[in-house]
Amino acid sequence: MSIFLQQLLNGFTLGSLYALIAIGYTLVYGILRFINFAHGDIFMFAGYWLFYWFFIFQLPWWLAALLAVALTAGMGVVIERVAYRPLRHAPRISLFITAMGVSFLLGNTIIVLPWAGGRQKPFPTPAFMTQVYTVGTVRIQGVTLWVPLIAAACLLALLFLVYRTKVGRAMRAIATDIETTALMGADINRVISYTFLVGSALAAVGGILWGCRYPRLQWDMGVLPGLRSFTAAVVGGIGNIVGAMLGGYLLGLAEILFVAFLPHLSGLRDAFVFGVLILFLLFKPTGILGKPLKEKV
Amino acid sequence: MLEIRNLHVFYGGIHALQGVSFSVPKGSVVTLLGANGAGKTTTLRAIMGLVRPREGAITLDGRSLLGRRPHEIVRLGLSLAPEGRRIFPDLTVLENLLLGAYARSDSAGVARDLEFVFSLFPRLKERVRQRGGTLSGGEQQMLAVGRALMAGPKILLLDEPSLGLAPVLIAEMYRAFARLKAEGRTLLLVEQNARAALSLADYGYVLETGRIVAHGSAPALRESDLVRRAYLGV
Numbered sequence: 001m002s003i004f005l006q007q008l009l010n011g012f013t014l015g016s017l018y019a020l021i022a023i024g025y026t027l028v029y030g031i032l033r034f035i036n037f038a039h040g041d042i043f044m045f046a047g048y049w050l051f052y053w054f055f056i057f058q059l060p061w062w063l064a065a066l067l068a069v070a071l072t073a074g075m076g077v078v079i080e081r082v083a084y085r086p087l088r089h090a091p092r093i094s095l096f097i098t099a100m101g102v103s104f105l106l107g108n109t110i111i112v113l114p115w116a117g118g119r120q121k122p123f124p125t126p127a128f129m130t131q132v133y134t135v136g137t138v139r140i141q142g143v144t145l146w147v148p149l150i151a152a153a154c155l156l157a158l159l160f161l162v163y164r165t166k167v168g169r170a171m172r173a174i175a176t177d178i179e180t181t182a183l184m185g186a187d188i189n190r191v192i193s194y195t196f197l198v199g200s201a202l203a204a205v206g207g208i209l210w211g212c213r214y215p216r217l218q219w220d221m222g223v224l225p226g227l228r229s230f231t232a233a234v235v236g237g238i239g240n241i242v243g244a245m246l247g248g249y250l251l252g253l254a255e256i257l258f259v260a261f262l263p264h265l266s267g268l269r270d271a272f273v274f275g276v277l278i279l280f281l282l283f284k285p286t287g288i289l290g291k292p293l294k295e296k297v
Numbered sequence: 298m299l300e301i302r303n304l305h306v307f308y309g310g311i312h313a314l315q316g317v318s319f320s321v322p323k324g325s326v327v328t329l330l331g332a333n334g335a336g337k338t339t340t341l342r343a344i345m346g347l348v349r350p351r352e353g354a355i356t357l358d359g360r361s362l363l364g365r366r367p368h369e370i371v372r373l374g375l376s377l378a379p380e381g382r383r384i385f386p387d388l389t390v391l392e393n394l395l396l397g398a399y400a401r402s403d404s405a406g407v408a409r410d411l412e413f414v415f416s417l418f419p420r421l422k423e424r425v426r427q428r429g430g431t432l433s434g435g436e437q438q439m440l441a442v443g444r445a446l447m448a449g450p451k452i453l454l455l456d457e458p459s460l461g462l463a464p465v466l467i468a469e470m471y472r473a474f475a476r477l478k479a480e481g482r483t484l485l486l487v488e489q490n491a492r493a494a495l496s497l498a499d500y501g502y503v504l505e506t507g508r509i510v511a512h513g514s515a516p517a518l519r520e521s522d523l524v525r526r527a528y529l530g531v
Contacts, residue, residue: 166395166399169388169392169395169396169399170396170399172385172387172388173385173388173396176385176386176387177383177385179347179367179383180379180383180385181396182347182366182367182368183345183347183367183371183376183377183379183383184368184371184396184397184399184400184444184448185368185371185372185376185397185398185399185400185401185448186368186396186399186400187366187368188368
């Protein structure tokens with residue numbers, strides 16, 4: 001495979017992970033108009049859940065991964081319930097600060113947990129991810145094949161949920177008008193819980209796939225992918241679900257191509273990503289697909 | 298059926314409703330008339346659980362609605378076509394209508410009501426795949442009313458359905474309401490447009506600065522000096 005194609009595929013893979021995480025930022029922003037800064041730590045937690053179920057409790061990998069996704073999704077729901085819901089009518093800045101607090105809480109929880117702690121831990125990569133497949137004359141590693149495929153399948157499932165199901169309809173409705181959604185007979189607390197469930201589950205899948213690609217765990221590993229995915233959500237248009245996916249793929253591709261073509265600048269990778277964020281916030285704050293949002297009352 | 302007793306609502310320091318009482322009997326059309334700021338919308342918001350009254354009682358078939366959340370009140374049989382229509386602009390007409398039936402699980406009943414709404418407002422059927430935000434003002438009002446009907450309510454609450462509509466559209470809207478009335482449905486109609494409302498209603502109440510200042514049968518109100526002077530402009 002040519003180097004360029006290889007890099008394109010890498011960018012696509014990284015982008016699909018950003019897309020998975022960016023959905024969570026955009027879903028929550030769309031409804032509650034705040035950036036859930038704990039989302040990157042939710043992503044990180046999924047890897048640790050897998051670590052526990054696989055290494056400590058010795059479950060089969062697939063079962064450990066399923067449990068990790070379920071528990072991470074549940075964490076998202078609980079965090080909304082105990083930390084964000086009581087602030088539903090508080091000024092937005094309170095939510096913001098609370099999200100920061102939750103982020104620190106989650107990171108530091110890992111540091112004090114037995115078997116986890118502050119040091120780097122190995123990530124349990126399953127055999128099908130390390131195996132090398134031969135397709136015709138092309139040899140391809142499992143991780144290059146499966147990560148973008150699984151991510152894309154999850155994104156398609158999300159689109160189906162949001163655009164073709166009853167609860168998805170309510171999720172879109174609540175993003176434009178919470179009060180009127182309640183007048184439709186929808187329990188808005190349940191719809192919001194559901195949103196956190198879905199966003200956190202996708203972040204969990206992202207976390208596990210991320211671990212398969214970069215197989216190590218650390219308590220602060222969610223911070224940078226979180227911020228980069230947040231950038232992706234802004235690029236696509238924060239609040240817009242398709243935009244978050246588009247932004248994720250674009251940012252992943254741009255980042256990889258930046259490093260591939262300007263290898264001497266590869267140390268400035270994050271500067272590049274956040275430069276993109278700043279440029280978008282300055283010149284196109286609504287992103288590629290976003291519309292100007294009205295302040296909610 | 299719906300009973301409001303001595304309702305007091307405060308907005309910050311403002312005493313918006315000062316002891317409002319009225320009732321909506323089953324099968325009747327009751328109208329609540331009043332100028333801007335009289336408390337009409339506040340009354341509907343209190344009934345739907347969107348604002349919490351300081352004092353008073355709201356009961357539907359003897360069951361208190363106080364302290365219940367809006368989605369529970371919808372499930373108990375009230376639905377509101379709110380002031381300003383509040384349709385979901387990014388959802389299609391069909392999606393807006395189906396959201397109105399969110400609380401229901403009887404898909405046969407929902408399909409029947411959808412057909413009914415389309416027969417009431419054929420224009421919605423023509424625009425079923427169109428996004429709500431692309432409809433004209435009159436069509437959006439039809440959508441708001443249709444969406445509220447999709448809940449299959451015992452009582453349909455309408456907040457100024459004629460506001461901002463051309464006379465020909467107001468007439469069309471009221472023809473639809475007349476059909477609902479002929480079918481024996483119960484309506485609570487809040488209006489500034491007293492002429493239109495009193496042509497349809499069985500009974501009316503006049504609200505001024507948070508108080509009921511007059512009430513009576515629609516023909517009696519049409520003849521009363523207060524209503525003639527203040528609302529009918531004669």
